Structures are given as C-alpha cells and as structure tokens.
Amino acid sequence: MGPRRPVDERQLIRRAIDGDPTAERALYDGHVDRVYRLAYRMTGEDDLAQDCTQDTFIRAFDRLPDFRGEAAFSTWLHAIATSVVLNQLRKVKRFRSRETDIEVADRMATSERRANPDLKEKLTEAIDSLPDKYRMVFVMHDVEGYTHEEIGAALGTKTGTSKAQLFRARAKLRDALAAFAGEWAV
Amino acid sequence: MNEEQMEQALREMAAGYHAPPETPREEMWARIEVERRGEATRRRKAAVIHFPVWRVAAAAAAVLVAGVAIGRFSAPGGEHVEMVVGGTPDVELASESQVAYRVVASEHLSNVETFLTVFRAEAGTGRLTEADYLPPARRLLFQTRILQDSPIARDLALKTLLDDVELILAQIAQFSDDRPGDLEFIDQGIEQRGVLLKLRSAIPAGPPQVSAQGAL
Numbered sequence: 001m002g003p004r005r006p007v008d009e010r011q012l013i014r015r016a017i018d019g020d021p022t023a024e025r026a027l028y029d030g031h032v033d034r035v036y037r038l039a040y041r042m043t044g045e046d047d048l049a050q051d052c053t054q055d056t057f058i059r060a061f062d063r064l065p066d067f068r069g070e071a072a073f074s075t076w077l078h079a080i081a082t083s084v085v086l087n088q089l090r091k092v093k094r095f096r097s098r099e100t101d102i103e104v105a106d107r108m109a110t111s112e113r114r115a116n117p118d119l120k121e122k123l124t125e126a127i128d129s130l131p132d133k134y135r136m137v138f139v140m141h142d143v144e145g146y147t148h149e150e151i152g153a154a155l156g157t158k159t160g161t162s163k164a165q166l167f168r169a170r171a172k173l174r175d176a177l178a179a180f181a182g183e184w185a186v
Numbered sequence: 187m188n189e190e191q192m193e194q195a196l197r198e199m200a201a202g203y204h205a206p207p208e209t210p211r212e213e214m215w216a217r218i219e220v221e222r223r224g225e226a227t228r229r230r231k232a233a234v235i236h237f238p239v240w241r242v243a244a245a246a247a248a249v250l251v252a253g254v255a256i257g258r259f260s261a262p263g264g265e266h267v268e269m270v271v272g273g274t275p276d277v278e279l280a281s282e283s284q285v286a287y288r289v290v291a292s293e294h295l296s297n298v299e300t301f302l303t304v305f306r307a308e309a310g311t312g313r314l315t316e317a318d319y320l321p322p323a324r325r326l327l328f329q330t331r332i333l334q335d336s337p338i339a340r341d342l343a344l345k346t347l348l349d350d351v352e353l354i355l356a357q358i359a360q361f362s363d364d365r366p367g368d369l370e371f372i373d374q375g376i377e378q379r380g381v382l383l384k385l386r387s388a389i390p391a392g393p394p395q396v397s398a399q400g401a402l
Binding site for chain 1: 193196197199200201202203204206207209210211213214215217218219221222296299300301303304306307382383386387
C-alpha cells in the first residue's frame with residue numbers, strides 16, 4: 001500500500017482536483033484492484049464488492065481537495081474503503097436479520113447441520129463468524145498481505161491494536177477449527 | 187503441528203477465503219463516471235440535496251414520520267405546495283417541517299438503498315422467496331408515496347429520486363417467483379436509472395469511523 005510513485009501521484013492528485021478526468025482515471029487504475037479485492041474478500045459477493053468500490057472512489061474524488069498529503073494517497077483511500085465496507089456490512093446485516101423469516105431460519109439451521117463439511121469450508125464459516133472489525137484485520141493481514149502499519153492507518157487505530165485484534169482473530173479461528181480437526185487443537 | 191506450522195497452514199487455507207474474481211474495472215468506472223457527471227449536472231441545475239441528518243438523533247426519525255403525516259393532512263385545503271428549484275437552502279432549513287421532512291426522507295432513502303442492494307445481490311441466486319422481499323418492498327413503497335405526496339416536499343432533486351425509487355419498488359412489489367424474467371427487467375431499471383448511486387449520493391455519511399486526514 002506504500003507510495004510507489006509519490007511524485008507522479010501527487011501530480012495526478014493535483015490534476016484530479018483541477019478536474020482532469022484522465023488523472024482521476026489514472027488514480028483509479030492504480031488502486032482499484034486492491035480496493036475491489038478487499039471489498040470482495042469482506043462481502044463475498046460481487047455486487048456488494050462493486051458497490052463498495054464505486055462508493056469508495058466517488059467519495060474519494062469528491063473529497064480529494066481535503067487530502068492534505070500527510071500520508072500516502074492509498075492510506076487515505078483505504079481509510080475510506082474500510083469505512084464504506086464496514087458500513088455496508090452493518091446495513092446488510094441489520095436488514096437481513098430484520099427480514100429473515102422462519103423459512104430462511106430453517107434453511108440456515110439445515111445448512112449448519114450439514115454433515116462433514118471439509119476443513120476449508122469450516123474455515124470459511126469460522127472467518128465469516130468473526131466480528132467484522134476482527135475479520136477486516138485478519139483479511140487485510142493474513143489474506144491480502146497488508147502490514148500492521150497500513151491496517152492501523154486505514155482503520156484509524158494504533159499498530160498494537162491491529163496486532164492484538166489479529167492475535168484474537170487467529171485464536172478464535174483456532175478454537176473454531178479445534179473441534180473439527182484434532183490436529184489443529186491448540 | 188506446532189504453532190508456527192499451524193499459522194502457516196491457516197494462512198495458506200485463508201488465501202482461498204472469498205477469492206475475488208478479476209476486477210471488473212471498466213464496468214465500475216463507467217458507473218463512477220455516470221455518477222460524477224450526473225452529480226456535477228445536478229449541482230449546476232438545482233439545489234443539492236444536503237440533509238443535516240447527522241445532527242439529529244436517529245430515534246427522532248420515527249416521531250417525525252408522524253409529523254410529516256400530520257403536515258400532509260393539515261396543509262391548507264390539502265393543496266400541493268409548488269416545488270422550488272434553486273431555492274435558498276438556509277431559508278428552507280429554517281422551517282422545522284422542512285428539516286423534519288428531510289430527516290425522514292434521508293432515513294427512508296437509507297432503508298431503500300439497503301433493501302435494493304440486498305435484493306440485487308440475492309434475487310439472482312434463487313435464495314429469495316416472495317416472503318422475503320414482498321413485505322419490505324410494499325412497506326417501502328407505501329412510505330415512498332407518503333413522502334412524495336407530502337405538501338412540504340420542495341426539493342426537485344429529491345422529488346426526482348423518489349419518483350425513480352417508487353417505480354423500482356412498484357416493480358419489485360409486483361414481481362413474482364413465477365416470472366423470473368422480470369428480475370432482469372427490474373435489474374436493468376435500477377442500473378439504467380443509476381438509482382443506487384443516486385441514493386448513496388443523497389444519503390449523508392454517518393459519523394466518522396476512522397480519522398485519517400479527514401477522509402470521512
């Protein structure tokens with residue numbers, strides 16, 4: 001997430017603020033993959049991931065004049081992206097829990113009773129069940145390879161908090177998997 | 187398996203967690219461009235929807251719905267108030283009923299945005315049944331019409347957005363599992379009208395979640 005082309009990017013940002021659409025497109029091209037990947041990992045759905053990504057860039061371009069350049073553009077952009085994704089997940093969960101009817105609840109119960117899911121599937125379920133902020137830290141660090149400094153900057157927390165949350169997320173995953181596979185027991 | 191090996195195995199397996207497809211960058215860019223061009227045009231042509239909703243407790247929204255309804259039925263002679271285009275927002279906001287209306291409208295648009303997002307994500311999977319989407323669609327449609335009919339509705343941009351929302355919700359409210367082809371029609375309607383992007387632009391951001399350089 002670090003600034004690989006700091007000079008070029010600063011120029012692009014200035015041009016984008018001045019209303020140059022090619023500069024906006026260049027900024028988009030430089031960062032869209034990481035934003036979309038993160039959104040997809042967190043939402044697990046293409047439509048939601050696309051919505052989050054679009055919303056992130058629309059907000060970023062609208063607020064570009066507020067970007068003071070004290071941190072890398074990507075850090076600032078990821079602060080917007082993580083907020084958009086977490087907000088979207090909150091809204092979707094609130095909606096789904098409100099609208100879940102008996103039939104859906106039955107379906108979920110049946111799904112949970114499904115026999116012998118493989119270990120990978122069990123891990124996916126365990127990650128899904130993590131609180132969103134822990135899941136965000138786990139996905140960013142262990143899945144997408146962000147550093148704790150990058151995660152802390154994006155989430156507005158200290159590096160130590162990111163490390164602690166990752167530690168707790170892994171512990172929760174180990175616990176969840178321990179019951180499934182004996183050799184994974186802590 | 188020791189701790190280090192376990193961590194390594196966990197990371198390797200986690201790499202497959204919600205593995206993303208190739209980034210649909212052109213598709214997303216096209217929508218971003220449409221939205222940004224549309225927003226610029228709206229700013230030139232009409233007063234921007236700018237809800238001061240974050241200053242008002244969300245709990246007040248439910249109470250204010252009653253206020254809108256009361257305003258609707260207590261307007262002189264039930265006449266519709268003429269819409270003001272390019273008016274002065276400060277003067278409009280001085281009216282308590284206008285503030286109330288905007289708070290309620292904002293809360294409602296947020297609910298519509300969430301509903302449409304989930305509907306689009308899940309309808310195509312076949313996991314949704316009529317019982318899942320019909321009651322909320324009808325409820326939201328009813329609330330949309332209440333807002334459309336309010337005599338204190340003065341904002342042309344908001345009026346246009348409510349018209350778009352009403353059309354989409356009416357289609358969903360009439361959608362039946364027996365006619366799956368209609369789903370594509372509804373989806374195209376949402377897409378072509380850019381309803382979700384318009385909704386997101388109209389809904390004010392919530393309280394800041396992070397504090398990185400005034401990003402939010």
